[in-house]
Amino acid sequence: MSEKNAEKNVAPAAAPEALDATRMRALRYGILVLLALCAAIFAAITMYAIQDSDDTIEDVSGAFMGQMSAQIRLNFDSELRLYRSEMESVALSALSYELLPGESPLDAFVGEAERRGFTYAAVFDTEGNSQLLLGEELEIDDFDGFVGAVMAGEDHVTAGVTASGETVVLLGEPAERPMDSGDGTSDLLVMGVPLDEMVQALSLDVSTTEVYSHIIRADGSFILNSGGNVADNYLQLLRDSEGVEGVRYDVTADELSGVMARGESDFYVVYVNGSRYASFLAPLPETSWFIVSVLPYSVLHDPIDTLVWSLVVAAFVGCLVLMAALALLFVRYLRVLRQQMDELARARAASEEASRAKSEFLSNMSHDIRTPMNAIVGMTQIARERQGDPAAVSECLDKIAVSSNHLLGLINDVLDMSRIESGRMELAEEPVSLEDVLEGTAAIVGPQAEARGVSFEVEKDLECRTVRTDGTRLSQVLLNLLSNAVKFTPAGGRVTLSVAQGASPRGEGRVRTTLTVSDTGIGMSEEFLSRIFESFEREDSERVRKTEGTGLGMAIVKRIVDGMGGTVEVESVQGEGSTFRVVLDLERCEDEGGREGSVDVADLAGARVLVAEDNELNWEVVSELLGACGLELEWAENGRECVERFSASPVGHYDVILMDVRMPEMNGYEATRAIRALDRADAATVPIIAMTADAFAEDRERARACGMSAHVAKPIDLRETLRVMARCLGEGRTR
Numbered sequence: 001m002s003e004k005n006a007e008k009n010v011a012p013a014a015a016p017e018a019l020d021a022t023r024m025r026a027l028r029y030g031i032l033v034l035l036a037l038c039a040a041i042f043a044a045i046t047m048y049a050i051q052d053s054d055d056t057i058e059d060v061s062g063a064f065m066g067q068m069s070a071q072i073r074l075n076f077d078s079e080l081r082l083y084r085s086e087m088e089s090v091a092l093s094a095l096s097y098e099l100l101p102g103e104s105p106l107d108a109f110v111g112e113a114e115r116r117g118f119t120y121a122a123v124f125d126t127e128g129n130s131q132l133l134l135g136e137e138l139e140i141d142d143f144d145g146f147v148g149a150v151m152a153g154e155d156h157v158t159a160g161v162t163a164s165g166e167t168v169v170l171l172g173e174p175a176e177r178p179m180d181s182g183d184g185t186s187d188l189l190v191m192g193v194p195l196d197e198m199v200q201a202l203s204l205d206v207s208t209t210e211v212y213s214h215i216i217r218a219d220g221s222f223i224l225n226s227g228g229n230v231a232d233n234y235l236q237l238l239r240d241s242e243g244v245e246g247v248r249y250d251v252t253a254d255e256l257s258g259v260m261a262r263g264e265s266d267f268y269v270v271y272v273n274g275s276r277y278a279s280f281l282a283p284l285p286e287t288s289w290f291i292v293s294v295l296p297y298s299v300l301h302d303p304i305d306t307l308v309w310s311l312v313v314a315a316f317v318g319c320l321v322l323m324a325a326l327a328l329l330f331v332r333y334l335r336v337l338r339q340q341m342d343e344l345a346r347a348r349a350a351s352e353e354a355s356r357a358k359s360e361f362l363s364n365m366s367h368d369i370r371t372p373m374n375a376i377v378g379m380t381q382i383a384r385e386r387q388g389d390p391a392a393v394s395e396c397l398d399k400i401a402v403s404s405n406h407l408l409g410l411i412n413d414v415l416d417m418s419r420i421e422s423g424r425m426e427l428a429e430e431p432v433s434l435e436d437v438l439e440g441t442a443a444i445v446g447p448q449a450e451a452r453g454v455s456f457e458v459e460k461d462l463e464c465r466t467v468r469t470d471g472t473r474l475s476q477v478l479l480n481l482l483s484n485a486v487k488f489t490p491a492g493g494r495v496t497l498s499v500a501q502g503a504s505p506r507g508e509g510r511v512r513t514t515l516t517v518s519d520t521g522i523g524m525s526e527e528f529l530s531r532i533f534e535s536f537e538r539e540d541s542e543r544v545r546k547t548e549g550t551g552l553g554m555a556i557v558k559r560i561v562d563g564m565g566g567t568v569e570v571e572s573v574q575g576e577g578s579t580f581r582v583v584l585d586l587e588r589c590e591d592e593g594g595r596e597g598s599v600d601v602a603d604l605a606g607a608r609v610l611v612a613e614d615n616e617l618n619w620e621v622v623s624e625l626l627g628a629c630g631l632e633l634e635w636a637e638n639g640r641e642c643v644e645r646f647s648a649s650p651v652g653h654y655d656v657i658l659m660d661v662r663m664p665e666m667n668g669y670e671a672t673r674a675i676r677a678l679d680r681a682d683a684a685t686v687p688i689i690a691m692t693a694d695a696f697a698e699d700r701e702r703a704r705a706c707g708m709s710a711h712v713a714k715p716i717d718l719r720e721t722l723r724v725m726a727r728c729l730g731e732g733r734t735r
Contacts, residue, residue: 090113122134126147151174213291259281265281279292380400383396431467434464438499441479455495468589481582500516608633608634610658612639613691614664618714643666689709
């Protein structure tokens with residue numbers, strides 16, 4: 001091999017080595033330059049931070065003092081709310097207090113006030129007369145302004161000073177009670193607690209005892225002087241400090257007085273013999289007072305100064321820490337990204353499931369609604385074609401009625417479930433006769449069971465017959481359970497409703513009521529029992545598929561029972577039957593004379609009825625149904641016409657008014673209030689019955705609130721409407 005060839009063989013190998021060395025050198029220089037640049041940058045930042053430390057300390061002090069003042073005011077406001085609540089509790093407790101022999105209600109009031117920490121109580125009238133109930137006489141700040149604010153419904157606080165110099169924080173509320181002095185009554189109850197008890201509301205969890213606070217009035221006089229100042233007035237202290245060597249405020253007394261007059265907050269700095277103090281003034285809630293918080297600059301200066309110098313060391317370590325932090329953030333980012341992707345996948349699955357459920361719901365509703373609608377439309381057509389055959393027409397009408405009731409039940413179930421799931425279901429709390437509920441339920445379920453050849457029995461052992469609950473919803477629970485039991489029990493089977501009562505673990509004021517519905521029907525599988533209370537769930541069996549239903553009944557039962565604070569359990573064996581057990585702890589009620597007596601609809605014959613109804617077809621239905629029962633009916637097409645007809649009629653001309661709610665010109669609520677406000681003998685006594693498609697519990701309550709006597713829901717149930725009219729008419733005649 002020649003030397004020239006050898007050189008050719010060596011040259012290619014040497015070039016990469018030189019290139020690597022150059023790259024290493026460049027990398028080394030680059031790192032050095034980067035380190036130098038980082039050092040220069042961090043050094044510049046450090047010097048800037050040192051030079052700007054005073055501004056930083058002032059900004060931090062202002063923010064800290066603002067937060068501390070806000071916390072103090074929040075604590076103070078919380079204490080005021082607590083004592084205001086205690087004040088209300090004293091009055092309520094004294095009313096319900098069981099007096100000892102020889103003890104007066106005033107003694108009970110004073111004893112309860114002392115137990116809750118109050119040292120002063122008195123009543124005043126607006127003329128300044130007073131009666132001391134507890135403690136010493138006080139000299140009260142701005143008494144007239146305090147009385148005016150409280151009587152105007154404002155939450156206002158003032159202070160009073162005893163003869164011994166103790167400051168008392170005073171709260172007030174309007175109160176009428178006989179006063180021992182004079183023949184008048186008091187207008188205002190004032191109660192107080194020592195200021196020392198309220199000072200804890202000004203405490204903050206800080207690491208130094210050098211932080212202190214004053215409470216001053218709008219004129220600058222001290223209510224609480226925590227700084228050891230000998231002056232009596234904070235603003236005067238500022239004025240006296242002007243021109244004093246070594247003492248300087250960066251705000252004048254007049255400027256601070258202006259801030260207080262506007263009810264604003266202010267941050268300022270005080271210089272005393274070379275030391276600086278951060279001060280923050282802010283108004284206290286419910287008072288005309290102000291809180292002045294004082295913080296020595298050294299409290300924040302030393303930590304910040306240490307922090308600034310620590311930056312020098314941190315600067316040189318910062319690069320490595322930054323790189324490690326970036327790596328951790330990158331890993332964390334990947335993890336979060338993966339979690340977000342998983343959540344997105346779950347959300348997509350949930351959305352698809354919701355879409356599937358919606359589609360299934362619409363499919364179920366379409367099928368379940370079209371089934372009775374098909375029967376209604378078909379039977380109507382058949383009845384038209386067989387008008388000459390009364391028996392066939394009657395049979396068609398019977399089937400139309402059955403299908404209409406089924407369709408109404410479907411609509412009610414869907415609306416109930418919609419309101420329950422949106423959180424808008426309201427349960428009434430009113431005295432309810434369990435006897436009436438059970439008898440009303442039996443009256444509906446009994447004929448259904450008899451028509452299917454099923455034996456139906458009611459067993460009851462009632463200790464407390466009258467309870468406080470929502471009777472309509474309780475009936476709905478029983479009807480849903482019993483209707484299902486009847487539907488799924490073959491002919492010759494048995495359905496039993498048993499009611500038992502016993503002691504409630506929630507106290508003597510309640511009675512545990514157990515409602516048990518059992519049947520000898522087809523039963524349910526264990527797999528279906530786990531989802532029986534879910535919406536639109538029906539067991540997949542031939543008998544169930546052939547039975548009308550939406551799969552909402554049990555879901556509604558569960559939601560209502562949960563809303564009543566009870567429980568519902570189910571046991572079932574396929575082919576043997578099912579048992580549902582509802583347990584409710586119901587509030588006891590005094591028996592108010594037994595159940596309402598029966599009413600005789602024959603009493604309605606010849607009664608004159610004014611019907612307010614804006615829909616002509618609805619008026620035609622009402623006039624035909626009620627007119628056939630011997631009632632004389634007149635039509636008002638809206639609420640305003642109804643009021644005008646009643647106003648123009650002789651006293652006692654109309655026996656009953658049937659009032660629709662949603663009408664033009666004037667709705668049913670407005671018309672009822674207008675009639676009740678008329679100056680005539682029968683305006684307050686004539687029965688006004690809401691006849692409306694607004695059929696929820698809150699609609700019934702709203703009808704009662706505006707002055708209506710009762711409520712019947714559309715579509716009209718003739719027997720129920722006549723019963724309600726007869727009851728209202730009977731009540732009106734006994735008044």
